[in-house]
Amino acid sequence: MKERVSILDGNTFLVSDRRGNIEPSFDFPTGLFSFDTRFISTWILTLNGEKLHALSIDDGESYRTRFFMVPGEPTHYLDAKVSVIRSRSIGGSFDEELTLLNHAEQEVEFTLRLEIGSDFADLFEIKHQRQKKGRTTPSVGPNQLRLTYRREGFHREAVISTSAPADIDESGMTFRIRVGPHGEWTTRLHVATVIYGARGEDIRATLPLGGHRSVAAIQAEQDDLIDRAPKLGCDCEPLAGAYRRSLNDLAALRYESIALGVRLLAAGLPWFMTLFGRDSIFTSLQVLPFLPELVPPTILMLAGLQGSRLDDFRDEEPGKILHELRYGETAGFQEQPHSPYYGSADSTALFVILLDEYERWTGDDKLVRMLEHETRAALHWIDTYGDLLGTGYVSYLTRNPETGLQNQCWKDSWDGISFSDGRLPEFPRATCELQGYAYDAKLRGARLARTFWNDPAYAERLEREAAALKERFNRDFWIPEREYYALALDPDGRQVDALSSNIGHLLWSGIVDESRAAAVAGHLLGPRLFSGWGIRTLGDDQGRYNPIGYHVGTVWPFDNSIIAWGLWKYGFREEAGKICEGMLSASRYFDGRLPEAFAGYERDLTDYPVQYPTACSPQAWSAGTPLLLLRVMLGLEPGGEHLIIDPAVPPGMGRVELLDIPGRWGRVDALGRSRTPQEDRRDR
Numbered sequence: 001m002k003e004r005v006s007i008l009d010g011n012t013f014l015v016s017d018r019r020g021n022i023e024p025s026f027d028f029p030t031g032l033f034s035f036d037t038r039f040i041s042t043w044i045l046t047l048n049g050e051k052l053h054a055l056s057i058d059d060g061e062s063y064r065t066r067f068f069m070v071p072g073e074p075t076h077y078l079d080a081k082v083s084v085i086r087s088r089s090i091g092g093s094f095d096e097e098l099t100l101l102n103h104a105e106q107e108v109e110f111t112l113r114l115e116i117g118s119d120f121a122d123l124f125e126i127k128h129q130r131q132k133k134g135r136t137t138p139s140v141g142p143n144q145l146r147l148t149y150r151r152e153g154f155h156r157e158a159v160i161s162t163s164a165p166a167d168i169d170e171s172g173m174t175f176r177i178r179v180g181p182h183g184e185w186t187t188r189l190h191v192a193t194v195i196y197g198a199r200g201e202d203i204r205a206t207l208p209l210g211g212h213r214s215v216a217a218i219q220a221e222q223d224d225l226i227d228r229a230p231k232l233g234c235d236c237e238p239l240a241g242a243y244r245r246s247l248n249d250l251a252a253l254r255y256e257s258i259a260l261g262v263r264l265l266a267a268g269l270p271w272f273m274t275l276f277g278r279d280s281i282f283t284s285l286q287v288l289p290f291l292p293e294l295v296p297p298t299i300l301m302l303a304g305l306q307g308s309r310l311d312d313f314r315d316e317e318p319g320k321i322l323h324e325l326r327y328g329e330t331a332g333f334q335e336q337p338h339s340p341y342y343g344s345a346d347s348t349a350l351f352v353i354l355l356d357e358y359e360r361w362t363g364d365d366k367l368v369r370m371l372e373h374e375t376r377a378a379l380h381w382i383d384t385y386g387d388l389l390g391t392g393y394v395s396y397l398t399r400n401p402e403t404g405l406q407n408q409c410w411k412d413s414w415d416g417i418s419f420s421d422g423r424l425p426e427f428p429r430a431t432c433e434l435q436g437y438a439y440d441a442k443l444r445g446a447r448l449a450r451t452f453w454n455d456p457a458y459a460e461r462l463e464r465e466a467a468a469l470k471e472r473f474n475r476d477f478w479i480p481e482r483e484y485y486a487l488a489l490d491p492d493g494r495q496v497d498a499l500s501s502n503i504g505h506l507l508w509s510g511i512v513d514e515s516r517a518a519a520v521a522g523h524l525l526g527p528r529l530f531s532g533w534g535i536r537t538l539g540d541d542q543g544r545y546n547p548i549g550y551h552v553g554t555v556w557p558f559d560n561s562i563i564a565w566g567l568w569k570y571g572f573r574e575e576a577g578k579i580c581e582g583m584l585s586a587s588r589y590f591d592g593r594l595p596e597a598f599a600g601y602e603r604d605l606t607d608y609p610v611q612y613p614t615a616c617s618p619q620a621w622s623a624g625t626p627l628l629l630l631r632v633m634l635g636l637e638p639g640g641e642h643l644i645i646d647p648a649v650p651p652g653m654g655r656v657e658l659l660d661i662p663g664r665w666g667r668v669d670a671l672g673r674s675r676t677p678q679e680d681r682r683d684r
Contacts, residue, residue, distance in 0.1 A: 012090055037329065039156065067084075083103065093212050095188065102185075110178075112177065116173065241587065241588070249593060278410055315399050321344075326341075355368060409429075417431060440511070531603055532603025554599060657669070
């Protein structure tokens with residue numbers, strides 16, 4: 001895969017090649033995007049008809065970058081008499097400053113050309129390579145090129161302007177310039193992305209932040225967010241680097257929702273720059289001990305868009321929490337059901353879990369009381385629409401066989417759920433972790449009902465249902481001869497017997513019988529699942545195992561963070577520490593930024609984690625992973641009005657100190673350190 005360079009500010013982002021160029025592509029989306037539309041698909045700079053090559057790239061900040069460039073290939077550098085600096089930034093719109101430096105001792109004429117174009121492709125059209133149904137019209141004005149796309153009431157524009165005189169045509173701008181000896185020339189290019197509403201206005205202009213922000217405003221907001229997070233001091237440089245990078249990426253992934261005008265966390269660049277039910281909830285759980293103020297907007301948005309009717313096209317059902325919200329053309333014309341789409345069987349239970357965990361951490365009972373109706377509706381969904389077969393288990397089968405998701409658990413690729421021999425089960429499928437989430441949601445719902453809703457009878461009912469579910473689950477999902485839980489049950493109740501990372505989520509939920517927890521932990525850290533860097537999504541001896549298969553053998557950082565949390569809950573601190581060490585060691589090879597997923601090769605085989613070709617980076621729940629691992633290592637757990645701190649720092653990490661941890665207790669500090677070899681020998 002060609003390496004890409006990206007800048008982003010919330011839902012507006014730009015992805016280019018390492019020359020800074022954007023060329024039409026469908027294998028991996030490059031371009032300037034905002035709210036699911038590609039506003040620029042061609043942006044190619046040439047000097048005297050020749051493409052430039054980057055000597056160096058300064059991309060240390062998420063919202064701006066600089067390319068230091070010369071003409072020709074690397075073998076020509078010694079003779080370069082001219083260089084170009086491309087300085088770009090993003091903040092709802094896109095700005096690029098071009099500076100040409102003449103290093104010769106005489107005046108030189110140059111022709112600088114910028115090819116510009118837009119296909120106004122929807123992200124789903126890029127994924128599935130669909131043809132556009134509207135019409136793009138270019139028009140040339142004084143110092144600007146306007147690209148307009150219309151399809152009935154759907155209207156988008158990209159307006160490109162320049163500060164220096166140029167010959168502008170419908171496909172770009174040409175600058176014919178003379179630069180004196182050792183002189184320089186500069187122009188500033190501005191790309192305004194316009195999303196028109198029904199009354200002909202730019203929708204984002206009505207938002208509190210206006211949709212467009214200066215670099216200074218972006219930097220101030222990100223700095224303020226990072227300053228509010230706890231301060232980390234540690235001896236482990238990979239942990240320190242990953243923590244800094246995570247906070248920066250989470251700050252960059254925040255965007256302003258068109259629907260409500262609140263700041264939300266987008267799921268990941270480039271495919272998922274929007275609200276996702278499952279992803280947003282897991283990310284909120286990860287960041288809760290560090291930046292709890294980021295969580296309420298997500299909870300409120302998900303509650304506000306909770307399903308209220310039966311809609312087969314959108315997989316909507318009363319009480320169900322959404323899967324994905326999109327703003328693009330295909331959603332607007334109902335060619336995709338994402339306005340919003342409800343095709344996930346786990347986000348509803350996870351919503352209840354998040355609300356309870358948020359109150360336990362912050363003491364914000366007002367939100368819990370406000371959302372009593374929505375929480376009850378979510379719990380009701382688990383027992384009604386969620387229980388498709390009437391077996392007492394949550395399972396899924398899309399209502400929309402044409403465009404709905406087949407797999408509606410977190411492993412939602414077509415082959416993500418399989419038997420150990422590689423066969424695919426029929427639908428509906430009841431995956432194991434869905435039952436764990438339902439169990440946890442019932443217990444947490446019971447706490448909310450008893451403590452805040454003054455309904456002890458409802459609380460007792462939920463507790464009885466949770467206990468019955470746990471007993472039934474441990475009977476039906478456990479495979480005695482293999483000593484692990486089945487990945488799923490098929491429609492006939494047969495065990496889908498693949499060994500997968502899903503069993504780690506069962507520990508997190510608490511549904512695992514205590515007598516079986518050690519066996520589960522042993523499989524998770526055993527050679528079939530644990531690569532040395534992390535736990536694979538599928539055991540390496542299973543029929544569909546592929547170390548570079550999306551959900552069938554790769555290592556997902558978010559998955560590992562939840563599993564580490566589950567191991568910690570059951571007292572397997574050493575095993576949780578191995579995951580923490582592997583993940584943080586892997587982060588060094590990604591400049592501190594854990595990607596969506598990486599290959600499941602053995603650590604001893606490759607000596608470094610191998611990139612997954614199309615992984616999102618940054619991605620919210622991967623950015624949240626180092627935060628949750630830090631919580632696990634320090635043993636942070638809310639206990640009433642106090643924070644329980646019970647550290648178990650993995651060997652070799654030394655001191656880990658986290659200051660000003662926010663919560664209902666105010667702000668407190670936590671300190672842990674790994675044991676020295678001398679201490680280990682003494683205790684033995």
